[in-house]
Amino acid sequence: MTSSGQIKKGNTSPEAEHKALPEGYGATEAALLPRDPNWMFIYWEITENSRTNLTRAHGADIFQKGRQVIRVYDMSGVTDGGAPSKYFDIPVMLEAKSWYVNVQEAGRAYCCEVGLVMPDGTFIGIVKTNTVNLPGGRVSDVTDEKWMAVTADFDKLLQLSGVEYIGKGSGEVAKSLAQRWEMLRAVFSRASSWGVSSMSSQNLQKPEHQQQKKFWLVADCELILYGATEPDAFVTVSGRKVTLNPDGTFSMRFALPDGVVDMPIKAMSADETDSREIDIKVTRATTTDGK
Amino acid sequence: MANNEEKGYLSLVLHAHLPFIRHPEYEDFLEEDWFFEAMCETYIPLLDIYEKLTAEGTDFRVTMSITPPLCNMMADDLLRERFRRYYSLRLELAEKEVIRTRNTGFYEVAKMYERKFRRIRELYEDYYHGRILDGFKKFQDMGKLEIITCGATHGFLPLELRREAVHAQIKLAADNYRKHFGRGPRGIWLAECAYNPGDDVFLKAQGIRYFFLETHGIIYGSPRPRYGVYAPVYCPSGVAAFGRDMESAQQVWSAETGYPGDHRYREFYRDLGYDLEYDYVKPYLHQDGVRRNIGMKYCKITGKVGLNEKAPYNPQEARDMAASHAGNFMFNRERQIEHLEHFLGKKPIVVSMYDAELYGHWWYEGTDFLEFLFKKMHHDQKTVKMVTPSEYLGLHPDNQVVQPSMSTWGDKGYNEVWLNGTNDWMYRHLHKQVERMVELANKFPAADGTLRRALNQCAREVVLGMSSDWAFLMTVGTAKSYSTKRFVAHTHRFNGLYEQIMGNRLEEGWLKDLEWRDNIFPEMDYRVFSTEEMEKAAKS
Numbered sequence: 001m002t003s004s005g006q007i008k009k010g011n012t013s014p015e016a017e018h019k020a021l022p023e024g025y026g027a028t029e030a031a032l033l034p035r036d037p038n039w040m041f042i043y044w045e046i047t048e049n050s051r052t053n054l055t056r057a058h059g060a061d062i063f064q065k066g067r068q069v070i071r072v073y074d075m076s077g078v079t080d081g082g083a084p085s086k087y088f089d090i091p092v093m094l095e096a097k098s099w100y101v102n103v104q105e106a107g108r109a110y111c112c113e114v115g116l117v118m119p120d121g122t123f124i125g126i127v128k129t130n131t132v133n134l135p136g137g138r139v140s141d142v143t144d145e146k147w148m149a150v151t152a153d154f155d156k157l158l159q160l161s162g163v164e165y166i167g168k169g170s171g172e173v174a175k176s177l178a179q180r181w182e183m184l185r186a187v188f189s190r191a192s193s194w195g196v197s198s199m200s201s202q203n204l205q206k207p208e209h210q211q212q213k214k215f216w217l218v219a220d221c222e223l224i225l226y227g228a229t230e231p232d233a234f235v236t237v238s239g240r241k242v243t244l245n246p247d248g249t250f251s252m253r254f255a256l257p258d259g260v261v262d263m264p265i266k267a268m269s270a271d272e273t274d275s276r277e278i279d280i281k282v283t284r285a286t287t288t289d290g291k
Numbered sequence: 292m293a294n295n296e297e298k299g300y301l302s303l304v305l306h307a308h309l310p311f312i313r314h315p316e317y318e319d320f321l322e323e324d325w326f327f328e329a330m331c332e333t334y335i336p337l338l339d340i341y342e343k344l345t346a347e348g349t350d351f352r353v354t355m356s357i358t359p360p361l362c363n364m365m366a367d368d369l370l371r372e373r374f375r376r377y378y379s380l381r382l383e384l385a386e387k388e389v390i391r392t393r394n395t396g397f398y399e400v401a402k403m404y405e406r407k408f409r410r411i412r413e414l415y416e417d418y419y420h421g422r423i424l425d426g427f428k429k430f431q432d433m434g435k436l437e438i439i440t441c442g443a444t445h446g447f448l449p450l451e452l453r454r455e456a457v458h459a460q461i462k463l464a465a466d467n468y469r470k471h472f473g474r475g476p477r478g479i480w481l482a483e484c485a486y487n488p489g490d491d492v493f494l495k496a497q498g499i500r501y502f503f504l505e506t507h508g509i510i511y512g513s514p515r516p517r518y519g520v521y522a523p524v525y526c527p528s529g530v531a532a533f534g535r536d537m538e539s540a541q542q543v544w545s546a547e548t549g550y551p552g553d554h555r556y557r558e559f560y561r562d563l564g565y566d567l568e569y570d571y572v573k574p575y576l577h578q579d580g581v582r583r584n585i586g587m588k589y590c591k592i593t594g595k596v597g598l599n600e601k602a603p604y605n606p607q608e609a610r611d612m613a614a615s616h617a618g619n620f621m622f623n624r625e626r627q628i629e630h631l632e633h634f635l636g637k638k639p640i641v642v643s644m645y646d647a648e649l650y651g652h653w654w655y656e657g658t659d660f661l662e663f664l665f666k667k668m669h670h671d672q673k674t675v676k677m678v679t680p681s682e683y684l685g686l687h688p689d690n691q692v693v694q695p696s697m698s699t700w701g702d703k704g705y706n707e708v709w710l711n712g713t714n715d716w717m718y719r720h721l722h723k724q725v726e727r728m729v730e731l732a733n734k735f736p737a738a739d740g741t742l743r744r745a746l747n748q749c750a751r752e753v754v755l756g757m758s759s760d761w762a763f764l765m766t767v768g769t770a771k772s773y774s775t776k777r778f779v780a781h782t783h784r785f786n787g788l789y790e791q792i793m794g795n796r797l798e799e800g801w802l803k804d805l806e807w808r809d810n811i812f813p814e815m816d817y818r819v820f821s822t823e824e825m826e827k828a829a830k831s
Contacts, residue, residue: 021716021720021779021782021783022720022786025719025723031452031718031719031722033450033452033706033710033718034449034450034697034705034706035705035706035707035710036703036704036705036706036707037705039707041710041715041718043715043718043719045719098715098716098719130452133488133697134697135511135696135697135698135705136511136513136696137511137696138511139510139511139515140511140512140513140514140515142513142514142515143514143515144514145514145517145691146514146691146692147689147690147691147692148525148529148689148690148691148692149688149689149690150500150525150529150531150684150688150690151688176519177506177510177519177520178507178510178511180537245716246716246775246779247716249716251712252712253712
């Protein structure tokens with residue numbers, strides 16, 4: 001176990017380490033991860049075996065007839081075995097194997113199920129995720145104060161009465177700090193060492209002038225492109241080289257303005273003897289009633 | 292209140308961390324330089340300051356994480372030997388340079404490097420005999436430095452699915468800390484300040500009393516924290532959370548107004564690795580002979596001029612500036628704390644948290660700045676008292692109970708830096724490894740012999756893959772291919788061992804090779820991943 005200073009010259013990694021990662025692990029499974037107050041990431045694997053069982057139970061054409069969706073359940077306040085009261089569906093292709101899920105309400109618990117919505121409206125669930133509790137992303141409304149004294153070795157955890165601390169404006173400290181933090185963070189994110197230019201995740205904001213009115217609506221739309229090929233292939237999208245994940249998948253997310261977006265996707269095999277091309281055209285036209 | 296009593300506290304927290312990078316299979320490995328550079332520019336200069344302050348009788352308080360990967364690297368025989376080679380070559384070049392630059396504008400800065408590398412050799416060899424952890428331990432035992440730990444491999448806990456993984460990261464870290472520092476850790480730096488509500492129970496199980504959060508982790512907590520980030524809160528488990536003060540963070544970091552941008556300070560992007568005659572500098576480059584930074588830089592920032600118009604660095608002028616910035620920092624903390632004490636009606640604690648490598652590596656004069664700050668805080672004012680979080684909790688054991696919010700100190704404040712299109716493909720593989728590791732630990736409660744060694748190596752490969760560094764490097768795009776290779780390699784090594792164990796066909800030669808490469812945590816006990824251990828910890 002000790003390094004003992006011995007040097008194996010020219011001994012590079014064993015063959016196995018240049019292999020691509022496994023495409024799957026042979027189990028129908030899904031997981032959900034929190035990204036921020038309004039976004040989660042889901043990945044799944046559905047085995048051939050599971051697909052066969054589904055067609056056997058529900059009919060050979062269910063994957064053609066059913067709409068493939070992620071059903072997002074709001075699990076807040078749902079006790080063990082209880083049924084969630086709210087959900088919505090996100091259309092998806094089962095082959096995508098992963099997706100970013102946007103939710104309007106922060107600070108709640110969510111669980112997802114990948115499945116099929118049949119023409120008669122019935123839902124056939126295929127695989128369900130864990131439940132994720134998203135952060136609230138704002139100052140809490142709860143103002144009851146509890147106090148505790150902790151001694152050095154945790155042998156005494158003592159809850160104190162809050163009486164002597166009750167005073168007005170306790171929440172104001174958090175609120176004013178929150179504003180200051182938001183401001184500094186905005187300045188920071190340009191200047192800090194991270195230099196991260198990650199995908200946009202703008203939360204939809206209520207437009208300023210509409211805040212006086214009671215009823216309002218905002219909506220926007222983005223484009224997610226994804227695919228897979230041999231892990232060592234050379235792939236371009238609209239002429240730009242795409243870096244593949246080690247399992248050969250790729251995905252990109254674009255802003256989608258009104259108009260036509262043309263995206264030719266080209267893949268060339270590593271030995272340059274074979275190639276495939278797919279061209280995707282997307283048209284967006286937004287209209288509003290102007291109110 | 293007596294006039295000479297302090298009005299509040301300042302806690303300075305430095306997070307020292309590098310991923311575990313050690314490649315015995317190569318004679319010379321580029322990414323190992325990260326560790327050697329940080330040793331020369333940050334870790335040893337910090338010890339130098341602590342030595343000087345102690346010798347002259349200046350009391351100081353500082354809290355510093357030394358993460359388990361860093362502890363493992365600092366204690367590793369091979370890396371110690373390679374570090375000696377690294378600084379010896381630098382010293383050799385610096386000595387030649389003092390002769391070459393005589394009668395030029397670069398003479399003073401050349402002499403500075405000669406002094407610097409001689410001092411490094413003196414501290415490393417004569418003071419600590421190659422064991423610099425003993426140096427840090429010495430100041431901890433004096434009560435001036437509080438060393439805290441971090442997840443075993445700087446694992447990003449909110450993106451783990453299994454609590455067994457969280458428990459293993461914390462338990463391995465606490466055990467490794469005991470081995471190096473002779474007592475349990477009182478505090479922890481959660482990697483990336485990434486907190487997942489409820490994970491604090493696993494800290495408590497190891498006797499850890501506190502951790503740190505980014506500002507919004509506290510102020511978005513529930514119920515509302517009465518004193519914001521200016522007093523710690525207790526999680527329902529009784530573990531304390533200290534929140535980061537943004538004012539002092541921004542004062543140092545901000546690109547527009549932060550200190551490191553001063554024109555008298557050293558220019559990072561002019562390096563002798565590029566500036567010297569090729570044949571003359573070649574012996575100090577890596578074996579491939581490619582010009583790279585070698586960490587010796589002769590110019591100052593100078594102003595908004597091209598890199599070829601930079602003026603010679605003046606060490607004394609830069610050091611004077613660092614003293615002046617330290618004075619400014621202290622003045623601002625005094626005013627901040629006076630204001631807060633009045634506003635809150637309570638002595639506030641201001642927690643200033645930084646990456647340790649900012650000081651010395653990115654901001655060369657940052658270590659001088661710290662030295663002056665400690666001196667000025669001790670001699671020149673009475674408003675602010677420097678404390679460690681443990682000392683604060685001893686003085687003020689009554690705190691509000693708040694459930695902090697999920698948060699990180701990354702861009703945008705949550706998990707996106709570690710979960711985005713560049714790195715999200717990792718998680719299905721990482722989660723599968725953890726699941727399989729738990730399965731192994733549960734299946735073999737008392738393995739011995741080769742099987743036990745294989746199980747321990749599985750655990751090493753899993754924790755190495757869990758480092759948040761890989762996902763981070765993919766996001767920022769630096770060392771992306773190295774970090775991808777590392778993650779893929781640990782995944783293959785784990786999966787290979789797993790299949791051999793389950794198929795009862797262990798190849799001992801391969802196991803031995805992996806033990807030799809990935810030797811982090813020589814004391815590893817794979818049972819740390821068992822469900823029973825995790826449940827026991829959660830209930831404690």
